[in-house]
Amino acid sequence: MSGAASPVPYRTLITVSVMLGNLMQSLDASIANVSLPYMQGTLSTSADQITWVLTSYVIAAAIMTAPVGWMAVRFGRKNLHIVCMGGFVIASMLCGTADTLTEMVCFRFLQGVCGAALVPLSQATMLDIYPFEKRAQAMAIFGMGVMVGPITGPTLGGYLTETYNWRYVFYVNLPFGILAITGLLLFLPKSLPRTELKFDWTGFLVLATGIGALQLLLDRGQKLDWFASPEIIVEAVLACLGLYLFVVHMFTARRPFLPPGLFTDRNFVCGVTMVFFTATVMLASSALMAPYLESLAGYPVEAAGWSMAPRGIGTMIGMQAASRLANVFDHRKLMAVGLLTLGTAFYSMSSWNPDVEQHTMMLTFVMQGFAIGFVFNPMTVMAFTTLPSQLRGYATSLQALCRSLGQAAGVSITSFMLLRGTQATHADIAAGITPFDRTLQGNDAISHALNPVTPHGAALLDQMINHQAQIIAFNNDFRMMSTVVVPPLLLLLLMRRHDRQRPPAAAMADKQSPAQ
Numbered sequence: 001m002s003g004a005a006s007p008v009p010y011r012t013l014i015t016v017s018v019m020l021g022n023l024m025q026s027l028d029a030s031i032a033n034v035s036l037p038y039m040q041g042t043l044s045t046s047a048d049q050i051t052w053v054l055t056s057y058v059i060a061a062a063i064m065t066a067p068v069g070w071m072a073v074r075f076g077r078k079n080l081h082i083v084c085m086g087g088f089v090i091a092s093m094l095c096g097t098a099d100t101l102t103e104m105v106c107f108r109f110l111q112g113v114c115g116a117a118l119v120p121l122s123q124a125t126m127l128d129i130y131p132f133e134k135r136a137q138a139m140a141i142f143g144m145g146v147m148v149g150p151i152t153g154p155t156l157g158g159y160l161t162e163t164y165n166w167r168y169v170f171y172v173n174l175p176f177g178i179l180a181i182t183g184l185l186l187f188l189p190k191s192l193p194r195t196e197l198k199f200d201w202t203g204f205l206v207l208a209t210g211i212g213a214l215q216l217l218l219d220r221g222q223k224l225d226w227f228a229s230p231e232i233i234v235e236a237v238l239a240c241l242g243l244y245l246f247v248v249h250m251f252t253a254r255r256p257f258l259p260p261g262l263f264t265d266r267n268f269v270c271g272v273t274m275v276f277f278t279a280t281v282m283l284a285s286s287a288l289m290a291p292y293l294e295s296l297a298g299y300p301v302e303a304a305g306w307s308m309a310p311r312g313i314g315t316m317i318g319m320q321a322a323s324r325l326a327n328v329f330d331h332r333k334l335m336a337v338g339l340l341t342l343g344t345a346f347y348s349m350s351s352w353n354p355d356v357e358q359h360t361m362m363l364t365f366v367m368q369g370f371a372i373g374f375v376f377n378p379m380t381v382m383a384f385t386t387l388p389s390q391l392r393g394y395a396t397s398l399q400a401l402c403r404s405l406g407q408a409a410g411v412s413i414t415s416f417m418l419l420r421g422t423q424a425t426h427a428d429i430a431a432g433i434t435p436f437d438r439t440l441q442g443n444d445a446i447s448h449a450l451n452p453v454t455p456h457g458a459a460l461l462d463q464m465i466n467h468q469a470q471i472i473a474f475n476n477d478f479r480m481m482s483t484v485v486v487p488p489l490l491l492l493l494l495m496r497r498h499d500r501q502r503p504p505a506a507a508m509a510d511k512q513s514p515a516q
Helices: 010-029 033-043 052-065 067-075 077-097 100-117 118-127 132-163 171-186 199-220 230-252 260-264 267-294 301-307 309-325 330-351 357-381 390-430 446-448 455-494 503-510
Strands: none
Touching: 010 033, 010 077, 010 100, 010 118, 010 132, 010 171, 010 309, 033 100, 033 132, 033 455, 052 199, 052 390, 052 503, 067 118, 067 503, 077 118, 077 171, 118 132, 118 390, 132 309, 199 230, 199 301, 199 390, 260 267, 260 390, 267 301, 267 330, 267 357, 267 390, 267 455, 301 309, 301 357, 309 330, 309 357, 330 357, 330 455, 357 446, 390 455
């Protein structure tokens, strides 16, 4: 299947079909977050146990993303895509019918196993069916599903839960899944499976151990006080050991399921590294803004979700703008503009307080979303510019894995910094408040209400200090996130220029025109 060689029939219908699956998978990574309190009551679990609904999905998706490229070659991309899409829909329906936590975790794990292939398979298909000169446009369409899904997921999940029931968060996949499977069956060209290929079980098992342990470490580290917990220490050792053994095995085995040739392409290595860094702030910023708006600014849950919706609009605008400018400007310059815009947006958020004006907040969210979309499109195109087409399927699965790990690392690090920052700032502020403070020695009602000698006054004073400490900690987190753009900016210096190719019709016209 090569879009460069000849036009692919039904390209628009294929695009719609693969993008439906792509959108479903990216939505389900975040759509259940706001429904967890409602699931907790129905499934009769504790707040700590219900988080396994998210953890099981993330771990399964991370483990099964890496071998997608090999499976697509072995079983045929069309066959694998249809089977995974069908399995994802069935698992979604089973999640909606779950009555116990055990059932829910098992079905979510199955959903993650099947959903892991949808994003890399859709990206590889889009790269194949669109010719070279339209690849930026194809990646803009693909990026909308990847980027908009996690952004709009909490908003849609909150609406379905409030209006209907938390089970509809999973049932919503049924009609879209049926449409996607029908489109894939009818229009996606078939690729022949290669039955002679043997699976690299050693490489898969050590990589699965490393990735699974790393995901557990990032997900549970904050709750268990990181390396003060024996569990986290064991997971850290397994993660390092598994990833080390996988790298050694990949470069020494005869047929590893991730070809070493992927890591000899400079553009691709720089591209997936940039994907990791940008992914750390993409999901973490949404995870931070939800408690910021709800806890500090006093927004209702649904209003907080809608307040973050402009970021999705900005992402779509950024994707389309980058795809239009890709044929005019150097992709590296576009990425530099997007990264600097993203850093500026986060830095401006570091001076916010809960009384920030709504139009300022909306404008910043649009700016942030625009920057993410403006970076993602040329970054994806550049990563595949010099990569041989036979490695494309493996490359898309590795890129999806790096994006998943980046998102997990970003949420974990920012949550850790927020908690520790709040504690440290609380201690600093409290250290400067004593009964001898003039504010507390007056005879007015405020001085009496805040008197730290009384239990009521001490509690009220502690609440006020904690509120201020949280504001400062959030601001420090946003300031830290603004520095994440520095490594990708440096990597731009290592990437080769993307040679823009003219459409065949224009090239033919030049050949037929008389020499000037």
